[in-house]
Amino acid sequence: xxxxxxxxxxxxxxxxxxxxxxxxKCFQYISDSNKxxxxxxxxxxxxxxxxxxxxxPINDIIAFDFQSKLLLDVERWNLYxxxxxxxxxxHELKTSIEQNKYATRKILYxxxxxxxxxxxxxxxxxxxxxxxELSPENIKYEGYDVSLQDIIKQKDSYLISSxxxxxxxxxxxxxxxxxxxxxIVQRYLEMRKNG
Numbered sequence: 001x002x003x004x005x006x007x008x009x010x011x012x013x014x015x016x017x018x019x020x021x022x023x024x025k026c027f028q029y030i031s032d033s034n035k036x037x038x039x040x041x042x043x044x045x046x047x048x049x050x051x052x053x054x055x056x057p058i059n060d061i062i063a064f065d066f067q068s069k070l071l072l073d074v075e076r077w078n079l080y081x082x083x084x085x086x087x088x089x090x091h092e093l094k095t096s097i098e099q100n101k102y103a104t105r106k107i108l109y110x111x112x113x114x115x116x117x118x119x120x121x122x123x124x125x126x127x128x129x130x131x132x133e134l135s136p137e138n139i140k141y142e143g144y145d146v147s148l149q150d151i152i153k154q155k156d157s158y159l160i161s162s163x164x165x166x167x168x169x170x171x172x173x174x175x176x177x178x179x180x181x182x183x184i185v186q187r188y189l190e191m192r193k194n195g
Contacts, residue, residue: 025121026040026041027042027125031186033186038079039079039080040080041104042081042083043058044112044115047087047089048089052093059104062081080129082121084109084121086112086115107128126178162184
């Protein structure tokens with residue numbers, strides 16, 4: 001997948017004068033086939049109070065002014081907001097925000113200290129959404145004498161082979177590893193979509 005970083009949400013939503021949204025970034029992950037995109041928004045707040053004030057209005061504006069204009073289901077239902085907060089926030093607020101599934105999936109990183117760079121944000125997004133770090137043959141369901149791998153294999157053998165392929169990548173650089181992993185995930189998603 002290719003990445004395009006739109007520095008400002010106002011570029012994407014064509015907003016006029018909403019100063020509080022100037023710090024929101026939008027990352028577009030474009031499929032290799034160029035048939036669809038994943039949109040990931042990110043924003044930074046200093047503390048819990050700022051987050052409380054802004055997270056709902058930001059989610060609403062993305063839902064009304066952005067999501068409602070997307071034509072493809074795969075794009076409409078794969079919107080993410082990454083909230084980065086300088087200070088530690090309460091477990092209750094973090095859970096409340098991340099469990100709110102209206103319009104977008106919300107992912108929150110707190111206790112950051114300072115605002116992460118665009119490169120750091122991109123790496124965190126890739127790690128959270130696109131890196132597969134599974135070893136299903138070692139995971140057992142409690143009380144069952146069958147591995148998670150066996151259960152998944154019964155329902156989707158191509159997923160298991162994709163996970164094994166990702167686990168077996170032996171590249172030297174992190175970028176090459178991430179590219180190969182993204183290619184495998186892309187292939188899997190396209191296979192699921194087409195068949």
